[in-house]
Amino acid sequence: xxxxxxxxxxxxxxxxxxxxxxxxxxxxxxxxVGVTTVAAPxxxxxxxxxxxxxxxxxxxxxxxxxxxxxxxxxxxxxxGSLLLELSDPTDRSATALPPVHxxxxxxxTIVPTLANLAGLLEENLYRPSPVYLxxxxxxxxxxxxxxxxxxxxxxxxxxxxxxxxxxxSWTRD
Amino acid sequence: xxxxxxxxxxxxxxxxxxxxxxxxxxxxxxxxAFEGMDFEELRGRIANFKGAGLEQLPALVERFTASAEKAGxxxxxxxxxxxxxxxxxxxxxxxxxxxLVKSKAMTSEEIELNHYLEKNGVSCLETDLGEWxxxxxxxxxxxxxxxxxxxxxxxxxxxxxxxxxxxxxPDIPSLVQTxxxxxxxxxxxxQVGMSGANVAMADSGTLGIITNEGNGxxxxxxxxxxxxxxxxxxxxxxxxxxxxxxxxxxxxxxGQKITSYVSFIKGPTGGDGRELHxxxxxxxxxxxxxxxxxxxxxxxxxxxxxxxxxxxYELVGGxxxxxxxxxxxxxxxxPFFHGFDKAEEILKLxxxxxxxxxxxxxxxxxxxxxxxxRDKIRKPFGQKFLFGTLMKNRKLFHAAxxxxxLAQKPFQGAGGRIRHLPLVLNRETANxxxxxxxxxxxxxxxxxxxxxxxxTGEKVLxxxxxxxxxxxxxMCQDTVxxxxxxxxxxxxxxxxxCCGIPARYSGEMEVARDMARINTDVLLEEDADxxxxxxxxxxxxxxxxxxxxxxxxxxxxxxxxxxxAKTFNFSELAARKAGAGSLGPETRGRSKTQxxxxxxxxxxxxxxxKRGCGVHEEPRKVLRELAGVEIAEMEECDKCCGFGxxxxxxxxxxxxxxxxxxLENIEATGAHMVAVDCPGCKLQIEGGLEAAGSAVTVEHSAxxxxxxxAEVKVELET
Ligand code: SF4
Ligand code: SF4
Numbered sequence: 001x002x003x004x005x006x007x008x009x010x011x012x013x014x015x016x017x018x019x020x021x022x023x024x025x026x027x028x029x030x031x032x033v034g035v036t037t038v039a040a041p042x043x044x045x046x047x048x049x050x051x052x053x054x055x056x057x058x059x060x061x062x063x064x065x066x067x068x069x070x071x072x073x074x075x076x077x078x079x080g081s082l083l084l085e086l087s088d089p090t091d092r093s094a095t096a097l098p099p100v101h102x103x104x105x106x107x108x109t110i111v112p113t114l115a116n117l118a119g120l121l122e123e124n125l126y127r128p129s130p131v132y133l134x135x136x137x138x139x140x141x142x143x144x145x146x147x148x149x150x151x152x153x154x155x156x157x158x159x160x161x162x163x164x165x166x167x168x169s170w171t172r173d
Numbered sequence: 174x175x176x177x178x179x180x181x182x183x184x185x186x187x188x189x190x191x192x193x194x195x196x197x198x199x200x201x202x203x204x205x206a207f208e209g210m211d212f213e214e215l216r217g218r219i220a221n222f223k224g225a226g227l228e229q230l231p232a233l234v235e236r237f238t239a240s241a242e243k244a245g246x247x248x249x250x251x252x253x254x255x256x257x258x259x260x261x262x263x264x265x266x267x268x269x270x271x272x273l274v275k276s277k278a279m280t281s282e283e284i285e286l287n288h289y290l291e292k293n294g295v296s297c298l299e300t301d302l303g304e305w306x307x308x309x310x311x312x313x314x315x316x317x318x319x320x321x322x323x324x325x326x327x328x329x330x331x332x333x334x335x336x337x338x339x340x341x342x343p344d345i346p347s348l349v350q351t352x353x354x355x356x357x358x359x360x361x362x363x364q365v366g367m368s369g370a371n372v373a374m375a376d377s378g379t380l381g382i383i384t385n386e387g388n389g390x391x392x393x394x395x396x397x398x399x400x401x402x403x404x405x406x407x408x409x410x411x412x413x414x415x416x417x418x419x420x421x422x423x424x425x426x427x428g429q430k431i432t433s434y435v436s437f438i439k440g441p442t443g444g445d446g447r448e449l450h451x452x453x454x455x456x457x458x459x460x461x462x463x464x465x466x467x468x469x470x471x472x473x474x475x476x477x478x479x480x481x482x483x484x485x486y487e488l489v490g491g492x493x494x495x496x497x498x499x500x501x502x503x504x505x506x507x508p509f510f511h512g513f514d515k516a517e518e519i520l521k522l523x524x525x526x527x528x529x530x531x532x533x534x535x536x537x538x539x540x541x542x543x544x545x546x547r548d549k550i551r552k553p554f555g556q557k558f559l560f561g562t563l564m565k566n567r568k569l570f571h572a573a574x575x576x577x578x579l580a581q582k583p584f585q586g587a588g589g590r591i592r593h594l595p596l597v598l599n600r601e602t603a604n605x606x607x608x609x610x611x612x613x614x615x616x617x618x619x620x621x622x623x624x625x626x627x628x629t630g631e632k633v634l635x636x637x638x639x640x641x642x643x644x645x646x647x648m649c650q651d652t653v654x655x656x657x658x659x660x661x662x663x664x665x666x667x668x669x670x671c672c673g674i675p676a677r678y679s680g681e682m683e684v685a686r687d688m689a690r691i692n693t694d695v696l697l698e699e700d701a702d703x704x705x706x707x708x709x710x711x712x713x714x715x716x717x718x719x720x721x722x723x724x725x726x727x728x729x730x731x732x733x734x735x736x737x738a739k740t741f742n743f744s745e746l747a748a749r750k751a752g753a754g755s756l757g758p759e760t761r762g763r764s765k766t767q768x769x770x771x772x773x774x775x776x777x778x779x780x781x782x783k784r785g786c787g788v789h790e791e792p793r794k795v796l797r798e799l800a801g802v803e804i805a806e807m808e809e810c811d812k813c814c815g816f817g818x819x820x821x822x823x824x825x826x827x828x829x830x831x832x833x834x835x836l837e838n839i840e841a842t843g844a845h846m847v848a849v850d851c852p853g854c855k856l857q858i859e860g861g862l863e864a865a866g867s868a869v870t871v872e873h874s875a876x877x878x879x880x881x882x883a884e885v886k887v888e889l890e891t
Contacts, residue, residue, distance in 0.1 A: 008430070063361060079431040089443035092394040096387055114420055114431070118413055121437065125377040125412060130244050130440030130449075132393075137431050140387035142349060144303035144321055145329050147195060150349045153302055154356065155387020155433065 001077040001110050009080025012138030014159040020166035026050035036066035039094035046170035062093045067100035071171045075110040081137040101156035106168035182489040187325045196487045202428025215421055220536040222414045223472035230462040233375050237408045240378030244440030246449040254284035257454050262293050264450050268398050270364035276389040277301040278369025280402045280454050282497050298359040300388040302352050309336055315491030317477040318426045323490050366392035370403045372418045376411040379439040385432045400450045405458050406471040418474050425476040425534045457509045470505045472535035479529035479539055484813045488830050494522055501529035501539040520547050524817035527784035547680040567670040615642045615649035619665045630660040631702040638708035639671050640852040651879035652707050658882045659750040668695040672714035689719040693732045704740045709782035709851050715740045743875050744850050748791035751798040773803045775844040778811035779851035792850050792874055800877035807838040816857035832861045847871045
């Protein structure tokens with residue numbers, strides 16, 4: 001399923017990198033974002049620990065940040081989609097405003113199709129409190145001018161998926 | 174319909190090329206997106222839950238409202254566009270705002286929200302790239318999913334230059350970048366954001382929004398107040414239903430497996446005084462949902478596929494083929510949302526090819542609804558005399574057709590074809606030569622020998638249809654010859670009359686009902702095993718329409734059902750006998766009289782045969798195994814030829830363009846003959862080929878089988 005996910009995600013223009021340790025993934029993040037400021041409001045503590053030098057932008061400055069980092073709740077193999085829980089508006093801004101979006105994905109959370117995600121979606125949507133979930137598939141795109149596919153209209157122009165194949169229980173912290 | 178506007182669209186080379194390219198690319202992308210999935214099963218499920226939901230729409234609205242309110246949303250059910258507009262204005266004013274930043278919502282076009290708000294001092298910014306383009310141009314969308322498909326990059330560059338005050342080159346990536354930068358400040362400044370929704374879930378009060386650009390997420394995030402304008406028909410019972418819609422919509426819309434973003438929004442998230450207002454738009458929907466004859470239209474999920482495959486939309490675009498909602502379903506929804514006066518003209522633009530039905534995500538009988546709506550409009554647009562007086566009396570009608578044989582004489586050119594018809598038809602049918610009415614219709618030939626029903630095989634009643642009877646009597650003769658040779662006993666009942674389709678398509682339902690009664694009686698009088706037709710439009714009428722037309726008359730309901738059960742197209746009955754007898758495959762290639770090139774034909778699937786009757790394999794079997802020919806398939810073999818009965822006379826300019834495309838595909842195969850199973854297709858294609866000076870001929874399958882019989886006979890004797 002990991003392969004199928006990768007093929008589907010790459011087919012729609014996402015960059016998929018596979019890692020077994022968080023340290024390796026952190027190295028990739030550092031090389032990808034360089035010394036720029038990053039919108040990453042709710043990173044799990046484990047990620048903060050391996051990336052102590054990230055320059056975090058304040059929510060008011062997300063529009064000027066160069067990249068956003070988030071953690072996916074699940075993946076869909078058939079389409080290369082990521083399920084993100086974005087009930088906090090700052091999480092939404094972090095994943096929507098910067099031109100680059102990096103997402104950690106626990107490979108064990110990948111399901112075959114959208115229908116297989118019904119249980120998890122229900123679990124979230126049947127809670128009494130307000131919820132905002134997003135399925136994200138590839139970078140932002142448009143074909144509104146002469147039907148020519150163009151990447152990066154309003155959302156990120158690059159989507160990097162950091163697929164964690166080792167222990168990734170930290171993604172749920 | 175404004176003929177000038179139609180011509181203007183037909184002459185717009187960019188529009189034509191854009192739509193043609195899309196029409197060619199779409200089926201490929203769509204097929205790929207659905208790979209490994211059962212489309213029929215998926216859309217069957219959607220049709221079912223949507224149908225069930227619509228039957229109790231008021232209850233569904235209540236359930237959704239309760240769930241959404243429980244999650245903290247404020248729900249406003251608005252009966253009319255005026256109420257919806259006012260409600261939205263009040264919400265904006267209550268926030269002391271004068272600016273609304275919007276992502277795409279067809280419902281907002283429907284109620285002309287921007288116009289209303291601007292008049293009341295609120296400026297609006299469309300952020301979907303296509304919507305922004307048409308907002309800057311001051312136009313309306315020409316496609317539900319690709320609103321600006323009619324605009325080329327030069328036009329877009331000009332609009333952007335004017336808007337931004339700096340020179341924008343007509344380069345698509347840089348134009349997109351310009352939009353990104355120009356609209357960013359709009360998102361950040363927006364006090365109130367507006368979206369539509371593709372689906373609303375009654376079980377949890379969640380809205381599902383499907384987008385590609387990412388603007389949907391921004392307008393529902395940056396402004397602290399979010400207004401969602403949602404048609405009540407978007408409400409489905411549960412999340413699993415919504416997932417089916419999310420599964421099918423992008424695939425059917427643009428051939429994408431899924432869009433970049435699908436958002437599930439339940440209640441106002443983020444606390445801190447954030448608000449979510451859900452404006453539920455009725456505008457005639459609740460009334461429509463209560464109407465069993467037309468409620469089906471509300472199953473629509475607005476994927477736009479019915480426009481994507483429509484041969485007429487491909488030629489004239491959405492500004493002609495629709496009103497606010499475009500494509501086949503646009504024709505259907507317009508009378509209910511915008512009034513019958515707006516719909517009258519556009520309803521006539523459909524040629525009846527049923528392509529839309531084949532792809533509809535909700536399995537709506539779009540074409541059937543279009544025809545029924547013409548009846549509802551009750552302003553028949555056919556010839557009053559023709560339908561009112563003439564057709565009701567079979568003898569009179571047939572006598573008139575016989576007289577026409579004499580009247581047409583002065584207009585016949587070489588080869589007996591009519592090159593110039595009197596009166597109005599003259600100019601508009603210039604590109605097409607019409608076959609003359611035969612000196613003796615088939616019904617008169619029957620008396621002198623054939624089709625008298627002697628034999629011991631299964632008993633078949635031959636229903637010829639008017640066109641074959643009066644224009645192609647030899648086609649009828651060939652049908653009888655082939656069926657008899659194949660072992661059937663064939664009779665031609667003299668009392669049969671027009672199937673009623675021309676009347677029905679012209680909105681003359683009473684006449685159509687008369688025809689249905691007469692034919693049902695005639696064709697059931699004798700206890701035959703089958704009724705065979707050689708015109709699939711007649712087949713559809715006999716099989717499907719009679720029952721519908723006579724639904725209020727219990728005696729006829731039963732009769733129509735019996736007739737439907739035994740009515741078949743020629744190719745269906747013939748195919749049953751393939752492989753048996755002297756016309757079996759073993760005789761293939763034995764013909765000394767045929768060279769290889771002559772025995773290759775290309776096949777055109779008639780719309781009403783393929784999509785009206787679901788028949789497309791049998792004709793090929795008949796051609797290969799009974800007529801002994803090879804088939805060189807053409808591109809888009811099942812695309813309409815542009816005939817559409819009286820359509821070719823009402824809209825000759827459109828009909829001719831559809832035909833042109835067919836002729837190109839035919840010529841490309843190199844075949845010397847086109848086989849068809851419909852006299853209408855023969856008339857249309859033959860006329861086009863002849864006018865173009867082509868040597869390619871057109872024959873009905875029955876004729877090819879009859880010829881093969883004659884050849885085999887000669888061979889066996891020599
Ligand atoms: S039946 Fe054919 S012409 Fe009519 S709307 Fe459907 S696709 Fe278009
Ligand atoms: S009528 Fe069917 S094909 Fe057309 S937009 Fe609606 S769901 Fe799609």
